[in-house]
Amino acid sequence: MRFLTGKLKDTQQMKNRLFKEEEIRNFAFLKEEELFLLLSAKKTGLTESEAEERLEEFGPNVITAGKKDTALHRLREAVINPFNVILLIIAAVTYFTDVLASSKPDYLTVGIIVGLVVLSSLVAFIQSQRSNAAAEQLTQMISNKADVWRDGVLTEIPMSEVVPGDVVQLSAGHMLPADVRFLTTKDTFLAQAALTGESAPVEKFSHGDNSPKDALTDLKNIGFMGSNVVSGSAGAIVLMTGNSTFFGSMAQSLSGDRAKTSFERGVDSVSGLLVRMMLIMVPIVFLINGVAKGDWAGALLFSFSIAVGLTPEMLPMIMTSTLAKGAVSMSKHKVIVRTLGAIQTFGEMDILCTDKTGTLTEDKVVLEKYMDIRGVDDTRILRHAFLNSYFQTGLKNLIDLAIINRAELNGLNDILESYHRVDEIPFDFARRRMSVVLSDRLGKLQLITKGAVEEMLEACSFMEMNGEVLPMDEETRNIAMATYNKYNAEGLRMIAVAQKNEVPGVGTFGVADEQDMVLIGFVGFLDPPKESAGAAVSALLEHGVRTVVLTGDSEGVAAKVCKKVGVDVDHILTGRDVEAMTDEALFEAVKACNLFAKLSPSQKERVVKTFQSAGHTVGYMGDGINDAPALHQADVGISVESAVDIAKETADIILLEKDLMVLEEGVIEGRRTFGNIIKYIKMAASGNFGNMISVILASLFLPFLPMLPVQILTQNLLCDFSQMGIPFDRVDKEYLKKPHKWETKSIKTFMGFFGPLSSIFDLLCFGVMWWAVGANKLELSPLFQCGWFVFGTVSQVLVIHMIRTEKLPFIQSVPSLPLLISTCIVAALALGIGFSGFGVGFDMRPLPLIFIPWLVALLAGYLICVQILKKVYIKRYKEWM
Template identity: 30%
Template sequence: MADDTHHGLAAHEVVLLLQSDADRGLGPGEAERRLERFGPNVLPPATGGGLLWRVLRQFHHPLVYVLLVAGAITAALSAYVDSAVIFAVVLLNAVIGFVQESKAETALEGLRAMVRTTATVVRGGRERNVPSSELVPGDLVVVEAGGKVPADVRLVRASELRVDESALTGESVPVAKDETVLDLRTPVADRRNMLHSGTLVTSGRGAGIAVATGAETELGRIHRLVGAAERLATPLTVKLAAFSRILTVVILVLAAVTFAIGVVRGRGVVETFTSAVALAVGAIPEGLPAAVTITLAIGVARMARRRAVIRRMPAVETLGSTTVICSDKTGTLTENQMTVQTVWTPDDVFDVTGSGYGGDGALHDAAGAVATGGVHRALHWCLLAGAGCNDAVLVRGDGRWDLVGDPTEGAMLAVAGKGGLSAPAVTRRHPRVGTIPFSSERQYMATLHRDTDTGGHLVLAKGATERILGLCGAQMAADGGIRPLDPGAVLAAVEGLAASGLRVLATAALPSADPGAFTERQLPGTLVLTGLQAMLDPPRAGAAAAVSACRTAGITVKMITGDHAATAAAVAARIGLLDASGAREGQVLTGADLTALPDHAYPAAVDRARVFARVSPEQKLRLVQALQERGQVVAMTGDGVNDAPALRQANIGIAMGRGGTEVAKDAADMVLTDDDFATIEAAVEEGRGVFDNLTKFIVWTLPTNMGEGLVILVAILLGATLPILPTQILWINMTTAVALGLMLAFEPKEAGIMSRPPRDPARPLLTGALVVRILLVSALLVAGSWWLFTWERGTGASLPEARTAAVNLFVAVELFYLFSCRSLTRSAWRLGLFGNRWIIAGVITQTAGQLALTYLPAMNRLFDTAPVSGEAWLRILGIAALTALVVAADKRLRHQRL
C-alpha cells in the first residue's frame, strides 16, 4: 500500500480505492484476511550480522592486528604477564565497541515502540478497541484528544481536530486537521487531511481510513532511512587506521630487514630471529589503544560535567574535528516554549520581557515603564481575553513550568500573569459558562463568562486577526473608551509583526453581554477589538553567544528545521545566523527550494545557505550527506523522529535529553541534558582538548618505539651485542605508557583553543613538523643509548649493568620529554611544573619502578638487570637534559602552530 497520493483524493475516492466503508468500516472477516495479506502493523526488526560476526568485527582494525602479533610474540618469549596485558587491552577495546554498536541499534527498536498502542476502529458498524498491531489498510480508525495515531490515516471526518506532529515534521505548534482535498505536490508537513503514525492528538475528534500500516507509513519510511544511514568512522579512528597501516608495514619491513641482515652476516638463525622480534616489540606502541580509550573516557567525564552525555566514546574526539553544526531550531536554539514578545493595543505597543511559561518578566510601554492592566484598560482586556478564552493549563514540576494544551494558549496565560492576571484569579472572578470552540473553519474561539463582581456576563474571544475583525464593530482605547474600528491600522500592525516572524493572534471582548445572544450567528459585529498578541518561540539566552563562539572557532552553524521559513529566519536573525538581507541572498531555503535545485547546483546552494526550513527527513539526510561529500565533519542536532536518519548519518549526532524522543536519543552519539545549543559549543571545546592530548601522547611515545627499534637494527648492522633485550623493551613500553604517557590525558586545555580554526579533515594525524621532532628525539635516543652502552662496557661494566644503564636512559629521556609534550608549541617552562599534578605523581611512580628494576635482586633476575653506579646516573640524566634542551630549541626556532 505504498501509495503517496491519498491526500490528493477526495475522501469517498479513498474509501472506494481501499474497498472500505466510511460508516461501517471493514467486516471482521475482511480485516482478518487483510491482516494475513499485509502483515501486522509493526515496523520490521533491525537486520544485521549475527552475534559472532558482530564480535569478530570489533577486531577488524590494523592497530588491533599489530597488538595481536605483539601479544603472540611476547607469549612466545614466555613474557606471559606482558602478553596478558596486551590481549586484555585488545579485549577491552572489543567489548567497548560491541556494546556501543548494540546501543546504537536500539534506535530502530525505539521507532518500533512508537507504533505499539491501542487503536479504536469501526468494524462491521461497531466501535471497538484493538491492539494497533492488528490494524490493516482500509480500517476505519477513530482518534480523539490524548490518543496516539496508530497508522497513516486519510481523514473522512474531523471535529476541532488538532495534532502534535513535532516529532515527525518539526512543526512547533499543533496542526489543525480537516478532510479537505489537497494538491498532490503538498509536502508531508502540510498535509492537513492526513494523520501519521506515531503523532499525538491534542484536541478534538476525527475518523479516517487507514491507508498505510507498518513499514509503509511515514514512520516506516524514516525507519528505513535510519537503518540505511551509515555509521561513519570518526576522524580519529580514520587517522589511527591509516597510521596503524603505515606502522604495520614499517615494522614488518624493518623486522624482515633485520632478520635478513643477521643471516647474511652469519649470525645464528635463532639469535637473529630473537633480534627481529625485539625490534618488532620495540616498534609497537602497546600503550596507544589504552591511551586512546582512557583519554576519551576522561573527555566523556569532563563533558558530562558540562551537561553533555556521550553515548559513543569516539564522539568525544569527533566534536573537536567538527567543521559544520546543523542545528534543529525548536528546543535547541529556542526555548521550545512559545512566548508573547509584543502586545499591541489601538493606542499603545508594549514590549514583553522574560521567556517561556514562567512568570519572570514584565510588560513595558514605549517609555520603558512597567505597564499593568489597572492603568491601561485596553491592555487589561487584551490580557483577560487571552487568559480567559483559553483551554491550556500551566503546571510546575521539576523546577520548570510545563504546558498541558496548545503552546499559543500557554503563551497567552504566561503574558497575562506578567500583567497581573493569573489564570486561577481569572477563573475565580470570571467563571466560564459557555464556549464556541476553535475550529479550522471558524478560526477563532469565544467564551461566555459570568462576572462575580457585577453579576453580569462578558464575552472574550481570540483567533486569526481577519476573523476577529469580522466579529468586531469597535475598538477599545487606552482608557477603556469605545471608538470606531480602524481595520487598516490593525492589519498594518499585523503585517509589521508578522514580518519579524511573529505569530499574531487578535483578542476581543464584550464587557456587558447578553447570555442569550451568545451564538455563532449573533456574535459578528458585536465585539470590541482589544488588541494583538505577537508571539515566538524565543532563542535561548546563550544561543547567540554560542553561535558567535562557533564562528570564532571557524565552525559554520546551519539551522535545519521543519518549521516555516519566516519563523526560522526570524530566530536565525536574532541569534546572528542571518543578517537583514539573508533571505534575499539565498541563505534561507525551503524543502521545496531544495527539491527544485538541479543536482549540479545543490552542493553550492547547501554551502551558501544558513537556514533550511520546512524540510523532510530525507532532505535532512541528503543535506548532511552533501556536506560530508564536500569534506566537512558534520554535527547534527535534533529531538524528533524526523531527525533520526540525519542524526545517525552525521559524523556526530546530538539529541536533546529533556524534550527529545527516545528514537532521537538512541540514534545519537551525544545527548544534551539541558537541550541547550551553548552546551554543544562547550562540548566542542572539550573535544578539541581531547584530540590535543591524544596527539601529545603519540608525539611522546613514538620516539621511544622508533628508538628501541633502531637500536636493535643498528646492533644487527654492526654485528654487535644488543644494548637492550626484548623483555626490557616491554618493561619500558608498558610501564612508561601507564605511569607517564597516560598522565597527558589529564592535561588541561590550552589557552585559545576555541580561537583557532577546526582541523582540516584531510590533515594527517602528525604534521611534518611533528614528524621531524619525533625523528629528532629518536635519533638522540639511539645515539645516546649506544654511546652510554659503549662507554659503560669500556669502563669495565658488566653486560647486564650496561644494558640497565641503557634502559634507564630510555626512561629518563621519556620522563624529561614528557614535560615538553605538555604543549606542542609552547615552552615547558612557560607551562609551569605543577600545571598537571598527575604528571608529578607519574614521575614519582616511574622513578620508583626504575629504582626497583635496577636494585631489587628479584627484578634483576627477571629482567636481566644489575645495579649501576652513581656516575652512570649522572651520564643518564645529562643526556636526558640535553635532549630536553634540543626539543626546546626546536620549538623556539619554528614559532608556528603545529
C-alpha cells in the same frame, strides 16, 4: 568449514526472518476479537501484574542482535589481539630455545613474557569495563518513553518495558515502540525510511483493507518498530517486541559495521602506517642481525620483539579511556553522549546549525495579539484559533499551548461544549497549516484552519473586513500583508486564521477542502531571546564555532531575535531562495549567510550538506520532527532531553538543558578529549619511528644485540604504563580556542621531525656505553643493554612532558597529577632495575655509578633539543598538537 558455518547461520537467520514475516502477516488479517483473544489482551490495556509477567517471559524491548559489547567480548578483545599474539609467539619460541633445547632450562624470560600478556590484558580489560560502565550509566540518563494503557490508565513508561499485548497511544513525533496493529487511526502517517528507504510518509488505517499480495511493509494496519509518526494520531496493540520484531529480525541478518568517523579513519591510517613500517623494518632487522651475528634464532626473537616495541598497543585503551572520561566530564555539564566516538566530532565542529525556538529564545511562547485583517484586537480570532488548537489530535506544540492558555485566561473554555470534532487535516511541512472540521449543536459544519501566513493566503479566496466577506484582490491582500509585515518586523511570530462554512456534510475531509477559505485575522506570538544566548553565541565564536540559524519561522521574527543575540543578519535566505538556487550558488551563499528562514525539513538537510561540502564539520541542534533529516545528515546531531522521540533517536548528543552555553562547555570537553588522544598518537608515532632507526643502526655496527627481547618487552610495558595518565591530563587553553581536525599528514611530519632526534641521542648513548663505560665486548653486552634500557625508558617517559604542551613544561604548563605520578613511578622503576641487582633477572648487569652523570647529560641534552626543535616546528607549521 568456517564458510559453511557462516552459510548455515545466514540460512537459519533467513528462515527466522521469513517465519516472523509470516507471523506478522497473519496478525494483519485477524478480526479484532480474535486478535485480543490470541494476545490475551483487552482494549483497556494490561494490568501491572500481567505486564510484569510478560516482561519476565519476553524480556526487555530492546534490539540485542549482533550486540558484541559484553563483558566476555571485552575480555576476549583484551586478551586476543595482534600484540598479545606476537608476545605469545615469542614466548613459545623462547620456551623452545631456553627450556626444551637448553641444557640449563631457564624459565625466567618465558615467565616475564607471559606475565606481560596477563598484566597488559588485565589493565586493558579493567579500563574497558570502566569505560563501558560509564557509557551505560550515561545512556540510562536518557530514554525514549511510550504511552501505554495499564490498569485502564494511560501511563508513560520506558520503551524497554513495553510488552506484547500492551495497548499504546501514538501521536506526531512518537516512535513506534514495537511491531503493532492499529486499532484506531486519525490521519496517521508514518515515516518508514529506516525499513524501506522510502522518504515519503505512508498512511495507516485501522480497518486494514489489505491484500494477501501486499508486501509486508505495505500492510495498511501494521506498523513496525523503527518507524515514527509524522502526523495524526493512533491507538495500537503491541504484537512483538525486541528481537522478535521485524526490525529485530533484520538486525540479526545485517552484516558489516557502520561507516567510520574521520577520527576512526585517522587512527586506522596512523596504525596502518606504523604497521607498514614495521613490516618493512622487521625483516631488515632480522636479516642484518642474522647475517652479522650468525645467531638466526636470536635474530628472529629480536625482530619479533621489535615488532611489539614498535606497535602502539595502548592506543585502543588510551582512546577508549579518554573518550569515556570525556563523556563523564561532559555529563557534569548536562551533556549526554550517546556514542563515545561523537565526542571528538563535537570538538572538531566549526559550524553549529541550530533552530531558533528554545535555543536562542526562552522556549516560552506567549500569545501577545489576536487581531483582524487591519490589526484591530478581536476576541473572535482568538476563539477560532482556540477551537483549532484544542480539537486537533496531533502533537500540541508551543503555539497550540500558548493559544489554549490565553483562551482559558479569557474564559473561553465554555464554548468547547458547543462543538465536537468531525475530522481534521493534520499539519505537514509542505502545506505549513492544519485544519479541523467541527460541528455545532445544530449540526452546522465549519472548517477552521491556521498556519503560516503566505501558505494560508494561497488557500484563501476571500477576506473578512469590517464584518463583510470580500473577495481577495490585490487591494485587500495588500491590507492583510501590511498588517502582517508590521507586527512581524516588531518580532511577533504571526499565524493566520481562516474558516469556511461551505463544507460537504459527508465523506472524508482532505487537503482539497482547504481552498476558497475566508481569512479572518492573525494571532501574534512572542518568544523572547534568552539572556544567555548572546553570551553563548559570542563564546562559541571565540572558540571557532560559527552559529548559523535554520528556522521554519519567517525572516522578520528570526532576524529580530538573531540581531538581539549577536548573529549576523546582513545576509538572509528564505526557503524559496534556497529552492531556487543551484548547488553551486548555495555553496557560495553559505560562506556569508548566517540566517536561513522559512525552511522545510529537506531544505534544512540540504543547507547542512552544503556546509559539509564546503569542508566544514557541522553540528545540528534540533528537537522537532522537522529536524530529523538535518540531525541525521550532520556530522554530529544534537538534541535535547525534551525532544520528540525521533529527534532524540537520531541525535549523537543529548543536552539535558536547552542552552547554547551548555553546548559550549561540551565543545571544550570534546577538544580536550581529542587533544589527549592526539598526544599519545604523536608520542607513539615519533618514538616508534626513532626506535626503528636506532635498532637498524645498532644492528649494523654492534657485535651483539643492542637489547634482548625480554628487555625490549619490559621497556615497552613500562613506557605504556607511564602513559596511562594521559586521559586525565590537562590541555592548554590556547589549544581549546579553535577546532582541530584529524590530520594524518601532520602526524607524519611530526614523526619526521622528532623520530630522528631520538635516534641521535640513542647513538650518543651507544657511544657513552662503548667508550666511556667500556661495554665494548661480547661478554659485556648485558651492561651495554642495561645502559640503553635505562636511557631509552627514562627518556621516553620524560619526553611525554615535553610533547604534551607547546609551552615550557612544568613552568608554563603543569601536567595533571595522574600523569605526573605514572611517569615518576615508571622512571623510578627503570632506574631501580638498571642500578640494582634486580636487572639480572632481565639478563642485564647493574650499571656503574660513573654512568649517572652521563645519563643526566644525555637526558638534559635530549630534552633541551626537543624544546628547541619544538619552537622550530611551531614556527614553521603554525601548530603543535
